[in-house]
Each structure stands twice: as C-alpha cells, then as structure tokens.
Amino acid sequence: MINWDNVEFKDEKRYLSNMYPCSIVFEDKALEKEFPEFFFDKQTYGSSEHLYQALKSKDPHWHERIRGLKLPTKTKTVAKKELSTQKTLFDGDLSFLMREDWDDIKVKVMELCLLLKFKQNKELREKLIKEDGYIEERNDWGDTFWGTVNGEGSNNLGRLLMRVRDRLKEEYKNEKENWR
Numbered sequence: 001m002i003n004w005d006n007v008e009f010k011d012e013k014r015y016l017s018n019m020y021p022c023s024i025v026f027e028d029k030a031l032e033k034e035f036p037e038f039f040f041d042k043q044t045y046g047s048s049e050h051l052y053q054a055l056k057s058k059d060p061h062w063h064e065r066i067r068g069l070k071l072p073t074k075t076k077t078v079a080k081k082e083l084s085t086q087k088t089l090f091d092g093d094l095s096f097l098m099r100e101d102w103d104d105i106k107v108k109v110m111e112l113c114l115l116l117k118f119k120q121n122k123e124l125r126e127k128l129i130k131e132d133g134y135i136e137e138r139n140d141w142g143d144t145f146w147g148t149v150n151g152e153g154s155n156n157l158g159r160l161l162m163r164v165r166d167r168l169k170e171e172y173k174n175e176k177e178n179w180r
Contacts, residue, residue, distance in 0.1 A: 021046055023044050025045075026043055046069075048116070049076060050067065053079045054075075084098060110156070115167070128165050129165060129169050
C-alpha cells in the first residue's frame with residue numbers, strides 16, 4: 001500500500017520538484033565520464049529544470065538564454081516557444097535548434113540533472129536519502145510521462161528520483177566505509 005503523504009511534491013516534499021530553486025554547476029568529473037555525450041560547461045544553473053531545458057539544445061547561446069531566466073517555470077515556457085527541430089522565425093528572430101536525439105535521451109538527461117542537483121546540494125541530498133519508500137510525481141496538468149494523473153502514467157521522474165536516492169545511499173555508505 002502506497003502512503004500518498006510521501007509522494008506528492010508539495011509542502012515539505014517540494015524539494016523533489018525540478019522547479020525547486022537550487023544552484024547546480026554543470027560540472028562533475030565522474031559524471032562527465034558516465035555521460036560523454038554532453039559538454040559540461042561549468043556554468044551555474046538556477047534549478048534542475050533550468051539545466052534540463054538548457055540541455056535540449058547544444059547551442060551555447062541557448063544555455064546562456066536559459067541561465068538568464070530567473071524562474072524555473074519560465075524556462076519551460078521559453079523552451080516551448082523558442083526551441084524547434086528546424087530553424088523557424090519567432091518574434092522576428094530565428095529559433096534555437098533542439099537536439100535531434102532529444103526524445104531518445106531525455107530520460108538520461110533528467111537523471112543527470114537530478115544527480116547533479118542532489119550531489120551538489122547537501123541539504124537536499126540528505127533529505128532525499130532519508131526519504132523512504134515510493135516516490136510518485138502526481139500532477140493535475142496532464143503529464144503522464146514524468147508523473148501520473150489520477151493514478152495513471154509512467155512516473156519517470158519518481159522512478160529516477162528513487163534510482164538517484166539508491167545510488168546516493170550506496171555512495172554515502174561506501175564513503176563512510178572508506179573513512180574507517
């Protein structure tokens with residue numbers, strides 16, 4: 001039986017959301033080896049949503065555009081408006097090109113964003129490690145890929161959070177054993 005108090009990303013669980021503001025530097029030597037298809041630009045992003053939306057394009061100007069946005073929700077809105085699979089005009093300017101492989105790699109990108117978020121933010125990492133049980137991103141905006149709506153959906157974000165939690169617990173356990 002799922003305890004639904006533990007799965008929604010609001011109140012004390014808000015930190016699980018990609019919209020939760022936290023600094024993330026796109027740099028990590030170990031992860032660079034694990035994710036060689038990305039250029040780690042060593043820049044600071046304002047949330048995991050910022051980084052996720054930035055990685056939709058390889059264009060460094062796009063990354064700069066996303067980093068310049070204050071609100072994580074704005075990054076999503078701007079990406080919907082300004083990213084395209086082909087060069088098109090929007091408001092008199094050319095759009096930014098989306099990665100051609102985006103649909104194939106978006107889950108891997110999200111995992112990378114979550115790993116960086118929780119590895120680099122100790123307080124958030126400690127909260128996630130203490131989080132017990134099932135994590136589900138329930139929403140009412142219709143996203144059944146990353147979450148669920150009325151119990152239906154893939155819950156990919158929740159699954160990735162649980163995977164990142166397990167990985168960080170293992171790394172923490174190994175780290176403690178190495179200090180003995």
